[in-house]
Amino acid sequence: MQPQIPLTRDLVLIGGGHSHALVLRKWAMRPLPGVRLTVINPGPTAPYSGMLPGHIAGHYRQDELEIDLVRLARFAGARLIDGRAVALDPQAKTVTVEGHGVIEYDVASLDIGITTELPQMRGFTDHAIGAKPLDVYAARWRDFLAEAEAKGEAGPVTVIGGGVAGVELAMAMAFALRKAIGKAKVTLIEARDNLTGTGADTRDRLMRALEANDVTLWTGADIAEFTAEGPRLRTGQVIPSALTIGAAGALPQPWLQDTGLPLTDGFVNVGATLLVEGHDDLFAVGDCAHMTHAPRPKAGVYAVRAAPVLHDNLRAVLTGHSLRPYHPQKDYLKLISLGEKSALAEKYGRPWSGPWLWRWKDRIDRKFMSMFHDLPAMDAPAAPTIAALGVAEELGDGQPVCAGCGSKVGPGALSDVLASLPQVDRVDVLTGAGDDAATLDIGGVKQVLTTDHLRAFTEDPALMARITAIHALGDVWSMGAAPQAVLTNVILPRMNDTLQRRTLAEIMRAAGEVFRDAGAEIVGGHSTLGGELTIGFTVTGLAEAPIQQSGGQPGDVLILTRPLGSGTILAAEMQGKANGRDVMRMLQVMAQPQAKAAEILRGAHAMTDVTGFGLAGHLMAICKASGTGAEIALDSLLFYNGALDLAEAGVRSTLYDANFAHAPLVNATGPRGILLHDPQTAGGLLAAVAADQADGLMAKLHEMGIPAARIGHLTDGAPVISCI
Structure with missing residues (x-):
């Protein structure tokens, strides 16, 4: 029998960006024994920004541009924590997750992207939304477009920012509105005197494309504030807008300012190995990172190309080996959507355009996403060629035994065994096996008593503890009782002392919150190491007349x-x-x-x-x-x-x-x-x-x-x- 490999190191990927998604996929092919891999992301999916304009224009469904992190984490054997990172302490080696608490790490990597929200500008939070986070913007746009189709008309739309992203989104929304209701009123506002992010020849073509899409371009327009009627310029003029989208450049996540990490314009400084400067256990990649050895614009191509280097260097740090450098290319091919199924390309300042470029872009994007949509099947453990009678029938089609309540002993077997138990005539036991909980009479007070435990169906021990606590409380609540006291039983998979402490802390913090809110107190329990995470609770409650x-x-x-x-x-x-x-x-x-x-x-x-x-x-x-x-x-x-x-x-x-x-x-x-x-x-x-x-x-x-x-x-x- 193969010994169970103990877990000894926590690797935490903060953010589900392109680099981390590719690392997860590569990790699944060759996991590193002894490492517990964790992914923290605000939401179960990570959108692929390259296909966002096509989605806004109506060329792609939402699921076609989303990386399903739940499936990917399962594939990689990782735990996924659904929450937004809001703080990081590189000295204590902790990351704080909103609504979840503190997660400790041995090695971590940041891939949290950027934001296009402008909270520092008056009125933005109340009257506009950023193009990133993409899922928030995409959901708001779908609602706006559906309302326009229902009414047969739409209010004016305004995009802030004349870079490539703003240009693409303005044309995409104009195209979708024309297709839905036959007309569109879209305005693109840029503070500078011209479009940004491209060469002069490309810029000229984009301006013609905006005109062809009925997008009004305002340049040299300085916004003073955002109002319910639309953005108000410094001149006092209000640009009417029913939907205002911020796409003005790449802004760092604001909480990075409080981490003490070395920053350039709010972005995390990293060297050639992608390690954060001054740290040997923290990496940063993608748009949130500033490569001091080779500064580059914020573009997904660099995140994709950095992923193999990040993967290898994470393994190297975790195994004590040498790291290798990342040398980003000097320029990259820009493929810019033009609303309809047409695109413009630019590299080294030279532009091309036409429908054939859309087909090329579409193939590139779909090929990238197919790596996550079509995950290779992992071989199930082979059944023994020789086994006792009945083994093949029990194994069936090889489906793994479900976790949660799906792993319970069948109701027939359980009821038969319970029926065979000897009955003891005790005046203080009012009801025993058979109901949701036993009912006891303790000095004239009726107390209910129940126990339950679950095999883990999520690798997140805090979420598993919370759900198990609520599951165990169900027997007490269903009898109309008020929860009173709790005993805990936890089986941890084999891990070293450090990870035991971290895991138990997460479990007890989450379970304690549930029981405390229910009016109960954890008064003791038991723990042991075993084959897999299993959490259980014994709960008592008080009721005048149990249901x-x-x-x-x-x-x-x-x-x-x-x-x-x-x-x-x-x-x-x-x-x-x-x-x-x-x-x-x-x-x-x-x-x-x-x-x-x-x-x-x-x-x-x-x-x-x-x-x-x-x-x-x-x-x-x-x-x-x-x-x-x-x-x-x-x-x-x-x-x-x-x-x-x-x-x-x-x-x-x-x-x-x-x-x-x-x-x-x-x-x-x-x-x-x-x-x-x-x-x-x-x-x-x-x-x-x-x-x-x-x-x-x-x-x-x-x-x-x-x-x-x-x-x-x-x-x-x-x-x-x-x-x-």
């Missing part, structure tokens, strides 16, 4: 407080088939506490939380305990984005078959019926409430922003669940 599964009555309305489909999406994410945006949206929902929902539903006749055995299994538990049947309206169910499509495509959690066998349904057809058996992690509360109270409860839930749905009702008769 049990046995209180349901025929006619009760069934309310579910969360969407379904987490097990299928998690299974798909493990297989590299899930959309990263869908995964992150789902994790954000799972990480939200359910205390408010539990408080609103405290008068329910019966309640449970929907977890590993799926909606069907947990509803069946209520039906059996209450002596009722149930009817579910399939069209009323809510699902996480992407879950229905994945179920339709045949993606299943490894617990699906056991759940299906344990709680058969009548008329459960299509992907909606399939997902009734999907194991949920940190799933919603399922409440059976009096029919005359349902509308009022639903109104209160929606007022609190809880995505609850009225999904059916309990019926007379045998414990059978029918779907309509």
